[in-house]
Amino acid sequence: MEKTIRVFFTCLFLIYIKSYAQCTLHLSGKVTDIYTGSSIENVTIQIISSEGEKLIKKTDSIGGYIINNLCEGNYTLIISHREYISKKIEIKLTTISNKDFSLIRNEKEIQPVIVIGKSYVKTRTTVENKLSKKQIDELFETNLGTALSSIAGVSILKTGNTIAKPIIHGLHSSRVPIFNNAIRQEDQQWGIEHAPDIDINIANSITVIKGAGALQYTGDATGGIVLVEPKKLSTKDTLMGKMLTSYISNGKGGNITAQVEKGWKNGWAYRLQGTYKRSGDLSAPHYVMSNTGHKENDFSTQVGYKKGKYGTDIFYSYFGSETGILKAAHVGNIENLLNAINNKKPLVIDDFTMRINAPKQKIQHNLLKFDAYYNFILGKLNLIYGYQFNNRKEYDNRRGEWNEKAALNLDLTTHTINLDFESVAINKFKTKIGSSYLYQENFPNAGTGISPLIPFYEKNKYSFYWIEYFHVNNNLVLEGGIRFDHQKIDALKFYKKSRWNALGYDKKYSNKIIKDTGLNYLVNPILKFDGFAATLGAKLNLGISHDIILNYSLSSRAPNPSELFSDGLHHSAATIELGELGLKNEKSNKIMSSFIGNLFTNNLNYELTFFYNYINDYINSIPIGAEYTIRGAFPVWQYVQTNAEIYGVDIMADYKFLPQLKFNTNFSYLRGKDCTNHSSLISMPPVRWINAIEYKNRKWKNYFAKLTSTSVFKQTHYPDTNFTVDVIKDGTEVTELLDISSPPSAYQLFDFNTGFSLDVSPVNQLDISFGIKNILDTTYRDYMNRLRYFTDEVGRSYTIKIQYNF
Known part of the structure; x- marks a missing residue:
């Protein structure tokens, strides 16, 4: 019996040794985008053995994965990511292996x-x-x-x-x-x-x-950054394109955009794209909003070459628009201004027209970009040059020949050079470092007959940043970075002596006067601003379905030319704006924590973000009264500095009830406080809650139907900036309250969209959709609309869209 037991345990030990020896293999590699070649983080890799045993891993921040303690044998790999088409692969493992995989992006996903x-x-x-x-x-x-x-x-x-x-x-x-x-x-x-x-x-x-964490772009993003990114040029031998067109009932407008791109195997590629938009006067539920037409024509082209370790491309875009400003927003005197704000209807309601008259704005913007990169053993070096020319014209209601001349005509020319280096990962560290230079010139064109709101100035800006990423392990990534910006503005501006003295500049800035022209001073402010920015953050993976992100960002924003130099009528805004030469840098300290994940076998996806932002020397624009000019009566807004805090929560989630039925929601709550004056900040967005339910059925020619509800609550946290004005009524001067503070009521809107697809050929598709915005033709006013004092928002609108892909 004893011998039998010894033989049994000896065999068991030998089996264990053999099993241990065979289960020391590992599988590693990288997952990338099939078209861009860029690595993809948080890809889920399930490896299933022939016995049904399952292991789950996620790719790290550079797209890598490693699965240890594998035995020899056959395995099934399921590779999935919510933004890509899943892939299933059979492999046979006999030795330590390295396998890379590529995924195709899922363009059917339409949710943010x-x-x-x-x-x-x-x-x-x-x-x-x-x-x-x-x-x-x-x-x-x-x-x-x-x-x-x-x-x-x-x-x-x-x-x-x-x-x-x-x-x-x-x-x-x-x-x-x-x-x-x-x-x-x-x-x-x-x-x-x-x-x-x-x-x-x-x-x-x-x-x-949402924050200033992307220091490679800028250090003054106290709110956040928006990146508009064209598709990378294809290096495949292919020709493709699309065309979209639509008709919108409210405004009787039409839109069309088209794009075509061609690639060759030798590395060359190009793209052409253009857009045209046209609409007439928009309508509220009960009247026409006169002079609210819009016209836009845009064009872009891109040519590039990519071969091996290096590549280059040239991009050019043109944007041109002409936009009417509500005619009722420009009034003739203080009494009319009071009546316009207190009235429930605009003081001017004309018949519908496609014409765009003064007041209006005409814009032209040109952007030219040259980009070149080189990959070598240490990493990637990238050089970008950008040239921009922007012409802005604002037209006011004027008499005679002056009505056809712009009241504001500004040329803004900007040159930028960026040099960036991104290293390969070394000992779990990855470095990104770079510098940039900006030269800008603002030139107010003569012939307007009005002193320009923004004067001539030259701006030079030098920047340097350094970011480090540390991949502690597959579940934890740390990030830290710093950035320094130096900016100098050299301006020439005429100030009326009465305004100069009223602002107290005669005592503070008399040394900046270079010429006395009689009624005006010619002033040469030379202003310098140094900004320091930093970020520190961590991302922690909790298993395969949950992440926690913590981030602190420090940013510093120099005052812009409007905040520094304004001292007159801003025509398009229908307000008089007063700047302050003594403004200092805003300094923002923002903390964000985010929870991201999915539950119920990926049927529920969520993102929950909390944020707190304390801003020293926050530059605030507040109304201080009304002023009568030869062009009418307008509210006066002045730039002042205070300390402020802004905090809130964002919630985004979607839940798939059935394969064809999905519900999604997003909710935003925000509070802004003026800490110096112990009041609420002006013009903070109210609570908003958007819910949508969507049905999709690919078997029914990709049919879909979506109903969206948008609920906007009344803003209950706002400062009282009302003031009194003296007006004549029945031959007697009386004092009236001008209420420009009270927010409008809460409102709820319903929108509906439906559509389907037709296969014109095996490779060509036609998408047709129909939509209704503001189904109930609700009458409402938006607190975040600067012209809410004069008109309601747009009423019901029907839309038909057609998209052809080839």
């Missing part, structure tokens, strides 16, 4: 998703949200601000209903830099009513980074 893959990620420890190409095509007739508003935490600042710019966590304009094909957009973006001069149809994806 959390961007994880390296080909799209710009930081390692900041949540990035994006619009896919499919979703951009769904919104091709809109503008950048409207398109981005589908993302939680992003809202819109509007001037009327055709001019919109994005707000990220309560901040906008120069606090939210926009990068068009890696070039920072410079298009007089300081203005409240200056929409980004970008055609969204050039983009293959649009990414929102």
Whole structure:
């Protein structure tokens, strides 16, 4: 018996040794995008043995994976990622192996998703949200601000209903830099009513980074960053293209955009793209909003060459637009201004027309980019040169021949050079380092008959950044970086002596006067600003379905030319703006924590983000009264500095009830406080909640139907900036309250979209869709619309869209 036991344990030990010897293999490799060659993070790799045993791994931040303690035998690999088409592969493992895999992007996904893959990620420890190409095509007739508003935490600042710019966590304009094909957009973006001069149809994806973590781009993004990125040129021998067109009932408008691209096996490729938009006066539920027409024509082209370790391309885009400003927003006197704000209807309601009259704005923007890169043993070196020319004309209601001349005519020329180096991973460290130079000249053209709101100036800016990534292990990534910016502005500006003295400049800046012309002073302010930015963050993977991201970012923003130099009527905004030469840098300290994951076998995907932003010397624009000029009566807004805090939460989630039925929601809550004056910040977005339910059935010619509900709550946290004005009533001067503070009521909107696809040929497809916006023709006013005092928002609108892919 004893001998039998010894033999049994000896055999058991030998079996264990043999098993141990055979299970010491490992499988490793990298997962990349099949077209871009860029690595993809957070790819799920399931490896299933012939006995049914399963192991699950995720790729790290550089797309790599390793699976240890494998035995010899046959395995099934299932490789999946929410943004890519899954792949199933059979392998036989007999030795230590290295296998790389490529995935094809799933263009059918139309929801905003959390961007994880390296080909799209710009930081390692900041949540990035994006619009896919499919979703951009769904919104091709809109503008950048409207398109981005589908993302939680992003809202819109509007001037009327055709001019919109994005707000990220309560901040906008120069606090939210926009990068068009890696070039920072410079298009007089300081203005409240200056929409980004970008055609969204050039983009293959649009990414929102909620914070200043992407130091390789800028250090002054106190709100966040928007990246508009065209598709990489194909190096395959292929010809493809598409055309989209639509008709919109409200405004009787039409839109068309088309694109064609060609690639060759020898590495050359090109792309041509163009857009045209035209609409007339928009309508509220009960009246026409006179002079709200819009016209836009855009064009872009790109030529590139890629071979082995190096490549280069040239990109050019042109954006041209003409936009009417609501006629009722320009009033003749203080009494009319009071009546316009207190009245429920615009003071001017004309018949519908396609004509665009003064007041209006005409914009031209040109961008030329040269890009070259070289990959070598240490990493990748990239050189970018960008040239931009922007002409902005604003037309006011004027008499005689002056009515055809612009009241504001500005030429803005910008040159930028960026040199960046990204190293290969060495001992779990990866470095990104670079520098940039910007030269900019703003030239106010003569012949307007009006002193320019923004004067002549030259700006020089030098920047340097350094970012380090440390991959502690497959589950933890640390990121840290610093950036330094030095900026100098050399300006020439005429100030009326009365304004100069009223602003107190006669005591503070008398040494800047270089000439006395009688009624005016010619002043030469030379201003220097140094900015320091930093970021520190961590990303922790909790198993295969949950991530935690923590990030702290310090940013510093120099005041823009409008905040420094304004001292007159801003025609398109219908306000008088007063700047301050003594403004200092804004300094933002922002903390964000994000929880990302999925539950119930990937049927529920969620993102929960908390943020807190404390801003020292926050530059705030507040109304201080009204002023009568020869061109009418307008509210006066002045730039002042205070300390502020902005905090809130963003929630995004989608749940798939059935393979064909999905529900998605996003919710945004935000509070802004003026800590110095113990009040609320002005113009902070109210609570917004968007819910949608969508049905898809690919078997029914890709049929889909989607119902969306948008609920906007009343803003209950706002400062009281009302003031009194003296007006004549019945021959007697009386004092009246001008209420420009009280927010409008809450509202809820319903939209519906449906459509299907037709296969014209095995490779050509025709998509047809129909939509209704504001189904119930709801009458409402938007707190984030600077012209809400004068008119309601747009009423019901029907849309028909056709897209042809070839």
